[in-house]
Amino acid sequence: MIIKAVVWGENVHEQTNQIVADLYPDGMHGEIAAALNAAGGITATTATLRDPEHGLSEDRLADTDVLLWWGHAAHGDVSDEIVERVADHVNAGMGLILLHSAHFAKIFKRLMGTPCNLTWREAGERERLWVTSRNHPIAAGLPDHFELEHEEMYGEPFGVPEPLETVFLSWFPGGEVFRSGLPHKRGAGTVFYFPPGHEPYPTSPDANVPRVLATP
Amino acid sequence: MIIKAVVWGENVHEQTNQIVADLYPDGMHGEIAAALNAAGGITATTATLRDPEHGLSEDRLADTDVLLWWGHAAHGDVSDEIVERVADHVNAGMGLILLHSAHFAKIFKRLMGTPCNLTWREAGERERLWVTSRNHPIAAGLPDHFELEHEEMYGEPFGVPEPLETVFLSWFPGGEVFRSGLPHKRGAGTVFYFPPGHEPYPTSPDANVPRVLATP
Amino acid sequence: MIIKAVVWGENVHEQTNQIVADLYPDGMHGEIAAALNAAGGITATTATLRDPEHGLSEDRLADTDVLLWWGHAAHGDVSDEIVERVADHVNAGMGLILLHSAHFAKIFKRLMGTPCNLTWREAGERERLWVTSRNHPIAAGLPDHFELEHEEMYGEPFGVPEPLETVFLSWFPGGEVFRSGLPHKRGAGTVFYFPPGHEPYPTSPDANVPRVLATP
Amino acid sequence: MIIKAVVWGENVHEQTNQIVADLYPDGMHGEIAAALNAAGGITATTATLRDPEHGLSEDRLADTDVLLWWGHAAHGDVSDEIVERVADHVNAGMGLILLHSAHFAKIFKRLMGTPCNLTWREAGERERLWVTSRNHPIAAGLPDHFELEHEEMYGEPFGVPEPLETVFLSWFPGGEVFRSGLPHKRGAGTVFYFPPGHEPYPTSPDANVPRVLATP
Numbered sequence: 001m002i003i004k005a006v007v008w009g010e011n012v013h014e015q016t017n018q019i020v021a022d023l024y025p026d027g028m029h030g031e032i033a034a035a036l037n038a039a040g041g042i043t044a045t046t047a048t049l050r051d052p053e054h055g056l057s058e059d060r061l062a063d064t065d066v067l068l069w070w071g072h073a074a075h076g077d078v079s080d081e082i083v084e085r086v087a088d089h090v091n092a093g094m095g096l097i098l099l100h101s102a103h104f105a106k107i108f109k110r111l112m113g114t115p116c117n118l119t120w121r122e123a124g125e126r127e128r129l130w131v132t133s134r135n136h137p138i139a140a141g142l143p144d145h146f147e148l149e150h151e152e153m154y155g156e157p158f159g160v161p162e163p164l165e166t167v168f169l170s171w172f173p174g175g176e177v178f179r180s181g182l183p184h185k186r187g188a189g190t191v192f193y194f195p196p197g198h199e200p201y202p203t204s205p206d207a208n209v210p211r212v213l214a215t216p
Numbered sequence: 217m218i219i220k221a222v223v224w225g226e227n228v229h230e231q232t233n234q235i236v237a238d239l240y241p242d243g244m245h246g247e248i249a250a251a252l253n254a255a256g257g258i259t260a261t262t263a264t265l266r267d268p269e270h271g272l273s274e275d276r277l278a279d280t281d282v283l284l285w286w287g288h289a290a291h292g293d294v295s296d297e298i299v300e301r302v303a304d305h306v307n308a309g310m311g312l313i314l315l316h317s318a319h320f321a322k323i324f325k326r327l328m329g330t331p332c333n334l335t336w337r338e339a340g341e342r343e344r345l346w347v348t349s350r351n352h353p354i355a356a357g358l359p360d361h362f363e364l365e366h367e368e369m370y371g372e373p374f375g376v377p378e379p380l381e382t383v384f385l386s387w388f389p390g391g392e393v394f395r396s397g398l399p400h401k402r403g404a405g406t407v408f409y410f411p412p413g414h415e416p417y418p419t420s421p422d423a424n425v426p427r428v429l430a431t432p
Numbered sequence: 433m434i435i436k437a438v439v440w441g442e443n444v445h446e447q448t449n450q451i452v453a454d455l456y457p458d459g460m461h462g463e464i465a466a467a468l469n470a471a472g473g474i475t476a477t478t479a480t481l482r483d484p485e486h487g488l489s490e491d492r493l494a495d496t497d498v499l500l501w502w503g504h505a506a507h508g509d510v511s512d513e514i515v516e517r518v519a520d521h522v523n524a525g526m527g528l529i530l531l532h533s534a535h536f537a538k539i540f541k542r543l544m545g546t547p548c549n550l551t552w553r554e555a556g557e558r559e560r561l562w563v564t565s566r567n568h569p570i571a572a573g574l575p576d577h578f579e580l581e582h583e584e585m586y587g588e589p590f591g592v593p594e595p596l597e598t599v600f601l602s603w604f605p606g607g608e609v610f611r612s613g614l615p616h617k618r619g620a621g622t623v624f625y626f627p628p629g630h631e632p633y634p635t636s637p638d639a640n641v642p643r644v645l646a647t648p
Numbered sequence: 649m650i651i652k653a654v655v656w657g658e659n660v661h662e663q664t665n666q667i668v669a670d671l672y673p674d675g676m677h678g679e680i681a682a683a684l685n686a687a688g689g690i691t692a693t694t695a696t697l698r699d700p701e702h703g704l705s706e707d708r709l710a711d712t713d714v715l716l717w718w719g720h721a722a723h724g725d726v727s728d729e730i731v732e733r734v735a736d737h738v739n740a741g742m743g744l745i746l747l748h749s750a751h752f753a754k755i756f757k758r759l760m761g762t763p764c765n766l767t768w769r770e771a772g773e774r775e776r777l778w779v780t781s782r783n784h785p786i787a788a789g790l791p792d793h794f795e796l797e798h799e800e801m802y803g804e805p806f807g808v809p810e811p812l813e814t815v816f817l818s819w820f821p822g823g824e825v826f827r828s829g830l831p832h833k834r835g836a837g838t839v840f841y842f843p844p845g846h847e848p849y850p851t852s853p854d855a856n857v858p859r860v861l862a863t864p
């Protein structure tokens with residue numbers, strides 16, 4: 001069975017930040033979709049904030065198994081109507097993976113019911129992710145821990161409901177920890193927050209990240 | 217320590233349905249508040265939909281430990297601004313108990329992130345509640361099961377996230393079951409849904425119901 | 433990928449009760465294995481109490497993805513050494529499905545850490561199972577509820593730890609309810625208790641039961 | 649209401665290690681009991697491995713609300729009969745707090761059903777504990793995080809079942825993280841594992857540790 005994925009990106013930093021534009025000529029959403037298509041068993045397409053209906057029409061969502069959401073600078077520009085539409089599709093069974101700063105996306109706060117606040121520091125730090133639930137499908141084949149060299153620090157306290165399981169825990173050199181792989185079910189759909197992917201720090205070189213994203 | 221409770225009621229059926237008006241001359245909210253005040257250790261006051269700010273000003277919520285919410289016919293009349301205000305106070309630590317048809321209250325759907333749908337039938341049926349988590353504080357001192365004679369049937373599937381624990385399960389003679397005591401944490405606050413209390417069927421005669429409501 | 437399943441049966445009632453022997457000429461374990469083999473994608477074999485090492489040698493368990501356990505009359509005859517061996521394999525990733533009276537099997541109590549007590553009544557009653565977690569893989573494709581005509585009643589309170597999710601709830605005409613589909617993770621393995629299957633009441637005619645058993 | 653606590657200690661290191669003997673003239677169990685008695689609302693007594701029935705007679709356990717268990721070097725010397733007795737009392741409602749190396753105590757493995765393995769390193773490192781569930785009673789009044797100067801490192805992966813909530817997360821300078829405050833319910837009792845307290849590194853100076861232990 002082929003999983004149908006849509007990678008949604010704001011496509012803002014790519015237009016306004018030359019470093020980001022150079023790193024991701026097809027946009028971060030394009031890069032993520034390419035990694036998913038390369039993983040096998042997945043057909044990934046892209047959608048962005050500036051598309052009509054943000055690229056998330058009723059018909060397209062009805063034909064989507066998993067939606068990946070990358071947002072950071074323009075959460076407020078996402079239409080409330082589209083947020084409700086996405087929430088309806090999650091409750092009806094669509095998977096939703098929130099990437100990086102999407103902890104503050106309207107759709108994540110809408111589905112969690114909490115402020116989704118966290119502490120943060122942008123210093124290009126090493127992040128070490130520990131696997132704490134070995135038999136969760138999303139951790140299949142991963143080592144006990146793996147590292148990303150240049151990440152933004154996201155730390156506890158993290159204002160989300162208790163997840164079904166804590167799948168990853170992150171360690172940062174500055175003394176912080178973070179529950180960095182959290183599955184929540186909402187209706188018949190699963191919501192998974194996974195923070196790596198700060199825009200000027202390309203995480204794709206680490207083979208473990210696309211492996212995580214390609215799982216559901 | 218005295219727990220400060222506010223019992224919020226729509227106060228709609230009491231004005232429009234003579235049976236309800238006769239059963240609850242002080243309103244259902246007034247009856248519940250009286251039962252809580254009689255329980256000891258609690259100071260309960262009331263608030264209703266028609267009060268300014270629905271009786272839920274910032275100052276009053278800041279001075280409230282637990283808010284009990286009874287709603288059925290007028291969910292749509294509750295202001296979105298007040299819903300956000302109550303959600304903020306729950307996330308900051310206020311307890312919230314949803315009674316009866318409040319599974320469809322805006323504030324419950326806002327905090328759960330799901331449609332909160334269920335099946336139902338109004339036939340004045342016997343409901344038997346089984347205690348499935350004996351050491352949850354809310355079940356302290358309750359027998360293995362207890363019955364309410366004339367309840368509306370609320371049944372599975374119930375569209376809410378998995379709770380921290382399933383504290384009560386209800387049995388109905390028509391073949392339905394229902395997870396009828398569900399604690400969810402949201403931020404620093406606990407949300408508890410407890411369905412007994414259909415308006416024309418007075419449940420207060422059963423001593424176990426006020427015992428549950430008086431717990432937090 | 434083919435799932436390698438072993439169906440373990442006491443094979444006691446089949447030898448001592450003529451009704452059971454006539455109903456299941458190949459034993460209940462044989463009948464269950466045949467249903468799994470017919471489901472596709474599974475290779476199921478059998479093992480019984482009287483086999484050397486109860487049919488559960490180190491080598492065989494190392495080559496098993498899922499072990500199904502049917503026990504009722506002879507829990508005390510199972511060797512403690514084999515129980516520890518099975519527990520080790522579950523913690524290392526093997527799935528374990530406990531059927532019917534296996535709630536009192538040594539291996540289930542060993543993995544739960546609780547007495548696993550429940551209430552029961554043998555009266556050939558109708559059992560209605562409601563699906564309470566629609567997107568759990570084990571409930572895939574099932575209707576909202578389905579019925580088994582002649583089951584032993586198993587009811588709350590059920591002395592097990594809170595599961596990751598409550599997947600099924602059972603209703604009985606006598607006024608009882610039961611959490612009848614409970615996944616617990618232990619180490620890298622999943623343990624799933626599913627009670628249908630009282631020996632003189634053949635449940636196999638209902639197509640939904642093999643569908644549940646064939647899932648993991 | 650006064651909480652009746654028993655602090656159980658192996659009392660082995662105190663007899664064999666001069667550093668430990670000098671640090672804790674009344675034994676670590678005596679020091680912990682004194683801190684609890686000083687906290688108010690608690691009456692704490694002690695019991696040790698060498699006492700008859702390890703100091704845990706049926707009558708004494710029947711009169712105990714919370715048992716604190718400190719063990720490290722002599723897990724194998726604890727009688728299986730006493731372990732079963734303690735497990736029965738937990739399932740019947742007694743609280744159990746496991747300290748430091750008690751993750752490998754027979755009683756903890758008996759109640760978890762898993763190997764309870766973890767990674768470790770003894771190097772007198774700084775441990776920073778983050779509070780991840782603010783409204784859990786055991787975290788009441790604690791700051792966002794607090795530090796212990798000289799602890800043994802205990803790290804993930806930690807082989808226990810998913811807890812009801814993750815209350816504390818620990819950070820270590822060497823790159824490790826640990827779920828260091830985990831409540832599990834077993835029957836009517838709550839089991840709480842809390843790792844600080846390596847024998848040659850006195851943690852008592854930090855006021856937050858007795859605050860945690862005094863909570864239940």
